[in-house]
Amino acid sequence: MNALAATSRNFKQAAKLLGLDSKLEKSLLIPFREIKVECTIPKDDGTLASYVGFRVQHDNARGPMKGGIRYHQEVDPDEVNALAQLMTWKTAVANIPYGGAKGGIGCSPGDLSISELERLTRVFTQKIHDLIGIHTDVPAPDMGTNSQTMAWILDEYSKFHGYSPAVVTGKPVDLGGSLGREAATGRGVLFATEALLAEYGKSIAGQRFVIQGFGNVGSWAAYLITEAGGKVIAVSDVTGAVKNSNGLDIPKLLKHARENRGVKGFSGGDALDSNLLLTEDCDVLIPAALGGVINRENANDIRAKFIIEAANHPTDPEADEILSKKGVLILPDILANSGGVTVSYFEWVQNIQGFMWDEEKVNCELKTYMTRGFKDVKGMCKTHNCDLRMGAFTLAVNRVARATVLRGWEA
Ligand SMILES: NC(=O)C1=CN([C@@H]2O[C@H](COP(=O)(O)OP(=O)(O)OC[C@H]3O[C@@H](n4cnc5c(N)ncnc54)[C@H](O)[C@@H]3O)[C@@H](O)[C@H]2O)C=CC1
Numbered sequence: 001m002n003a004l005a006a007t008s009r010n011f012k013q014a015a016k017l018l019g020l021d022s023k024l025e026k027s028l029l030i031p032f033r034e035i036k037v038e039c040t041i042p043k044d045d046g047t048l049a050s051y052v053g054f055r056v057q058h059d060n061a062r063g064p065m066k067g068g069i070r071y072h073q074e075v076d077p078d079e080v081n082a083l084a085q086l087m088t089w090k091t092a093v094a095n096i097p098y099g100g101a102k103g104g105i106g107c108s109p110g111d112l113s114i115s116e117l118e119r120l121t122r123v124f125t126q127k128i129h130d131l132i133g134i135h136t137d138v139p140a141p142d143m144g145t146n147s148q149t150m151a152w153i154l155d156e157y158s159k160f161h162g163y164s165p166a167v168v169t170g171k172p173v174d175l176g177g178s179l180g181r182e183a184a185t186g187r188g189v190l191f192a193t194e195a196l197l198a199e200y201g202k203s204i205a206g207q208r209f210v211i212q213g214f215g216n217v218g219s220w221a222a223y224l225i226t227e228a229g230g231k232v233i234a235v236s237d238v239t240g241a242v243k244n245s246n247g248l249d250i251p252k253l254l255k256h257a258r259e260n261r262g263v264k265g266f267s268g269g270d271a272l273d274s275n276l277l278l279t280e281d282c283d284v285l286i287p288a289a290l291g292g293v294i295n296r297e298n299a300n301d302i303r304a305k306f307i308i309e310a311a312n313h314p315t316d317p318e319a320d321e322i323l324s325k326k327g328v329l330i331l332p333d334i335l336a337n338s339g340g341v342t343v344s345y346f347e348w349v350q351n352i353q354g355f356m357w358d359e360e361k362v363n364c365e366l367k368t369y370m371t372r373g374f375k376d377v378k379g380m381c382k383t384h385n386c387d388l389r390m391g392a393f394t395l396a397v398n399r400v401a402r403a404t405v406l407r408g409w410e411a
């Protein structure tokens, strides 16, 4: 099932549980605006190359639309649409005053030089600058983009609108980025995992973790989990997978990955077939890379007791059903990875206030938001007698529907 069909199916199930008016349901599903732009840049060798960029602005009932920009060869309109919709539900679960959006460019960032990436980012910004803004739509990093990408967007946008640091979040601290934003999604994953495990009388310490993806989210999650006493026994990225049943030395793996552009070849563990990573024996599985990786093909073979969705939509609805029958507990993406957008919100607030918080305050507030989100979701699970994904979706859809109606929506 593709990402859009899967996300819409979860939404519709939540709408049914809430008894949502059918016209309101339809209106919440259709995106506010879908943007598709052509971006041509000169490559370093002088030839021209064309790329397609997208920004889908899904909903703004609760505030400015918010969400990352992804650079990846598989970016397509349906996926960006699904990711934008997920942002609407995610910001509502976190109860931050935003709607949802997502963007992307179909490209392989690893095959482009830094100057080519800069030109591509600037052309994309030129094409969408009139449609984003501090109080309309605020981009941030996602797969294949980072704080440098945000700095280029900020600079290009500012040429048209005057210096505007709050137009993007996840930017470098030197340009008004928030302390703690880089680690925030991984740290949020840690806090959410702690909250879930505590329900079962467990803590991070002593649990065995397997993590797919060792980029921003996966590597920070691995580092923080290890610091909290967890044992990360296997990790994969696009280059390969490594395993050490006694626990990988994450600081050493980070150094290796930085120097070798990936985890492949790490001497502190054994090479593992990447296709087998998700079905490794462990307590907690953390997909932190691509969508749709847990599906009907492998769900029966998953051996983890808990799945923490650090990636967006890593689990297909068919796999959801299989895993539920097996008694595997899934902490859904719109709660588990909401730490990133939550600290993006703190960054935006700091920019608007012109005041910088220290890192301790950022991390402490993040813990409060993640813990509250978990508690709110559990409350909805009890009300609707449903799993954590439906608890999160009903919480979010209810909040967005209420805001929509309050603003004057008429059936
Ligand atoms: N960066 C953020 O703040 C947030 C990111 N996310 C989600 O987390 C996930 C990861 O994002 P980032 O860490 O930011 O991206 P990133 O670009 O920093 O890292 C992506 C990682 O996934 C790996 N990867 C790619 N294809 C793979 C494959 N086939 N098998 C195994 N690993 C593979 C890459 O090698 C890399 O290690 C995405 O689903 C993203 O949407 C969600 C919330 C916030």
Ligand SMILES: O=C(O)CCC(=O)C(=O)O
Binding pocket: 066, 067, 068, 069, 090, 138, 139, 140, 141, 142, 169, 170, 312, 337, 338, 340, 341, 342, 344
């Ligand atoms: O920080 C943000 O604004 C959005 C991060 C994001 O793209 C996500 O949560 O999937």
